[in-house]
Amino acid sequence: MARRLALITGASAGIGAAFARIYASHGYDVALTARRLDRLEALAAEIRLRFGVEAYPIAADLAQPDAVDQVLAAIEAEGRVVDALVNNAGYGLPGAYAQTQWTDQAAFLQVLLVSVCGLTHKVLPGMVERGFGRIVNVASLAGLAPGAAGHTLYAATKSFLVKFSQSLHLETQGAGVHVSALCPGFTYSEFHDVNGTRAHVSQSLPAWLWLGADEVAAAGYEAVEANRAICVPGSPNKAIAALAKLIPDDWALALMASQGSRFRKI
Template sequence: MATALVTGASSGIGAEFARQLASRGMDVVLVARSIDRLQQLAEELQPQYGIDTTVLVADLTQPQDVERVYTETEGRGTTIDLLINNAGFGDYGEFAKSDRAKILSMVQLNVTALVDLTHRFLPPMQQRQSGCILNMGSIASFQPLPYFSVYAATKAFVLSFSESLWAENRKTGVKILALCPGPTDTNFFEVSGSPASNGNSQQLASVEEVVRDAIAALEKDTSNVVVGGFANQVMTTLTRFFPRDVLVQAVEQQFRPNRD
């Protein structure tokens, strides 16, 4: 039976990945900081779908925890067929006034941990000539986002990194995908400190829709997929038609914090 490892599995898109993959008969390794939520999810999935669940409590901003995720799975002989690098968070506000520790943690989680896990799990997949790695991007991967400056930059990195690996691995049997959702009904806005309505005119996509479309894209072996509705498709193409300075100024006005 195939096994998927999902980071950030305690809620939102990560938890939904675990549910949909389990429903397809995959064993799941659930990784996050919250042991209570992970155990609750594991206890839901195992009897419902008859699959094996493994809970790994880890803070992926800590390099030793990233290493432990590998050593306690692939390093102990548990083949990981699908790696979902979903863990990440954003921070809203003016960069100069942001909390330095928080934004450095964001880079550590959104970029460094993702690269580290990919570098650890990709070689065994190449040796087996099979496997998939899904990296969590965003529609923010495609353009600068004032007041989400570091977050958008990390997601631009994820897109570029994933597309490069997709091309490198076309003949290895390993699929690489950057998943780029738009605004989704998760706790992202609460964690980032941004109102859900800030900059968003469309309805939030459901996690079920996002994950369903992501799994379909994995099966097609494309380098990236933009999900969550037609408006997101439009947003990711704007840089092709407008000067970047004009576009980023318009986005700045849209996302500018309320100073009243």
């Protein structure tokens, strides 16, 4: 039987690259998409050599409305279908909402929300028809906590991904399709380098709050295989998520007002 194929977005580094290696280690071929083709090609070469599976590098900018169709067309051109989808592409957009440009916010929503929904909508029917599918939506601990000032749409989109994943999880029961929202906290990756917050978070946060990208991706893989709707990796993050459910909204907002500069960068 031909190997199954996993499509990972934002695969050039961090959690996405870790997911690519994990799926390859479990015998999947992988389609890797991100903007940086050189990194994708290097990762694809590593995966082919290390795991003996096929890897397809597909350069695409998910901020562009036609990127989803371009990625899926490249996969179709190889005669393949998507058996597992990891919606991982994302970034942070610092600043108060009124002080940002709408073009930047619109691109942000295209990557973190519209492309996720579009990819999922296009590959899900085939998964249901074949009786097998895996979908991991990389959300965030920020999606389970109250909103904070700055990075205004980040927590909102991650909260959307949690609810979106829960609904899909229920809709696909008994269809052989597993859907999970992965909600990591602070993770060692390029995320904070890209949005310019590396120095701040490295100095202000204790080491025990951080997880490696490999740990996060491994937890996400295990969760979707077990068909758990939500996965919060790491004991400190689980405690924060539980606390966010228990304390009154007014208290939670007051906490975010005083500590929001930390939590909004998850």
